[in-house]
Amino acid sequence: MFESLTQRLTGTLQRLRGHGRLTEDNIREATREVRIALLEADVALPVVSALIERIKARAVGQEVLTSLTPGQALIKIVRDELAEVMGAAASELNLNVQPPAVILMAGLQGAGKTTTVGKLGKHLKERRKKKVMVVSADVYRPAAIEQLRTLAGQVGVTFFPSDAGQKPVDIVRAAIAEAKKTFMDVLIVDTAGRLAIDEAMMAEIQALHAAIDPAETLFVVDAMTGQDAANTAKAFADALPLTGVVLTKTDGDARGGAALSVRHITGKPIKFVGVGEKPDGLDVFHPDRAANRILDMGDVLSLVEQVESQVDQEKAKKLAEKVAKGKKFNLEDMREQLVQMQNMGGLHGLMDKLPGMGSVPEHVKNQVTGKEVPRMVAIIDSMTKKERRNPGLLNGSRRARIARGSGTTPADVNRLLKQYQQMEQMMSKLSRGGMKGLLRGMKGMMGSGFPGRFPGR
Incomplete structure (x- = not known):
């Protein structure tokens, strides 16, 4: 999300960064460029107008004109205002009610409601340690x-059965009764969607809402619909007392217009963003971090949280203890690290959270296809246990055999072994020189394009 907006805005603001002094003229020119970039990103016009006026008002004031680094001061203003229009801070689910806390999911057909119910169930179970039950009140679509x-x-949550012959209100009331009996903390209700907003649909979900009085009413909307996402959200917000929005399919939306429009138009916070189809593809939405990503400042905090939640802490601890004792890092250890990286979305999934990626040429980014890590794992899997533990055994004939077994070339095997040597040296420096040794090792590896420069084939 945000790729096209990032490229346009970073180019505009970079030109201002080096200015010793900003004038009203070049501020006006910059805000005009920002306006065009936002409109091209499919941000709704009222949102763009309000945002530009706030940026202008702050930019021509003392905050920028008297700053020692006016270009950077202007960038900070744009970042702050982008975060503000998206909601300023993350908005938590309100689950401080008599259990079970009922979460009602609303939205159009095809927006990803059912998938989001599964993802949210996993999120609440693993991140907030809740006992979760889910139920479908979509009696029009048995599938x-x-x-x-x-x-x-x-995802390991409790499912409450329902069928197409029941009424949605009866289904949910029965689910609430069962959730109370089984001491559930949260009940998530999936509702029927339509291909478009219609009166019958709205009347049905209004009646359901009135009957169950949910703690949270979340509107699920496809980010790829751009301005339509904000307009549809507005229609639902007028009909229901929404408490928040979930943007889905954000990995397919390069513009990010929906994220910048929904909060302003509906007055409701974006609580989560969905990525892909995997059950763990749901993230809490942080407007400040999103603003950083738009301006190519990266999102290191989210990256750290992702590592903490998805890396096997027990295995990480064992590797750290092994390195601390001065034991040799081998290819089995490397494989484990690659698998952990793949669980976090591989190289491709981590790229957009790293600072400076907006300035990397598109053709270079496109070389990272998502196949690099699985290919490296396949090469290691084609080795014998003895070879993985003693990489020095890998002579030319063994490397040729491994290449055949993994469907790669000897050059690919050589490249992986070179990267293994770099990782092994880095681990060795860590055991000898602590953090300083590790940083020196990482600095050297960055120059060689670690961790994967396999050509796309």
Whole structure:
């Protein structure tokens, strides 16, 4: 999300960064460029107008004109105002109610409601340690009930059965009664969607809302619909007392217009963003971090949280103890690190959280296809246990055999072994020189394009 906006804005603001002094003329020119960039990103016109006026008002004041680094001061203003329009700070779910806390999910058909119910169930179970039950009140699409049953099994939450012959209100009331009996903390309700907003749909979900009085009413909307996402959210906000919005399919939206429009138009916070189809593809939305990413400052905090939540802490601890004792880092250890990286989305999934990625040429980014890490793992898997533990055994004939077994070339195997040597040296420096040794090792590796420069094939 935000790729096209990032490229346009960073180019504009970079030109101002070096100015010793900013004038009203070049501030006006910069805000005009920012306006065009936002409109091209499919941000709603009222949002763009309000945002530009606030940036102008602050930019021509003493805050920028008297700053020692006016270009950087202006960038900070743009960042602050982008964060403000998206909600300033992350908005938590309100679950401080008599259990079970009912979360009602609303939205159009195809927005990803059912998938989001599964993802949210996993998030609440793992991140907030809640006992979660899910139920489908979509009596028009029996496949949705079965889909939710499957998802509940995958993420390890309780599924309450329903069928197409029941009324939605009766289904949810029965689910609430069962959730109370089984001491559930949260009940997530999936509702029926339509291909477009219609009166019957709104009347049905209004009646359901009135009957169950949920703690949270979340509107699920496809980010790729751009301005339409904000307009649809507004229609639902007028009909229901929404408490928040979930933006789905954000990995397919390079413009980010929906994220910048929804909060301003509806007055409701974006609480989560969904990425991909995997059950763990749901993140809490942090407007300040999103603003950093738009201006190519990276999102290191989210990257750290991702590592903490998805890396196997026990395995990480064992590797740290091994390195601290001066034991040799081998290819089995490298494989484990690659698998952990793949669990976090691989190189491709981590790239947009790193500062400065907006200035990397698109053709270079496109070389990272998501196949690099699985290919490296396949090469290591084609080795014998003895070879993985003693990489010095890997002579030319063994490397050729490994290449055949993994469907790669000897050059690919050589490249992986070179990267292994760099990692091994880095681990060795860590055991000898602590953090300073590690940083020196990492600095050297950055020059060689670690961790993967496999050509896309």
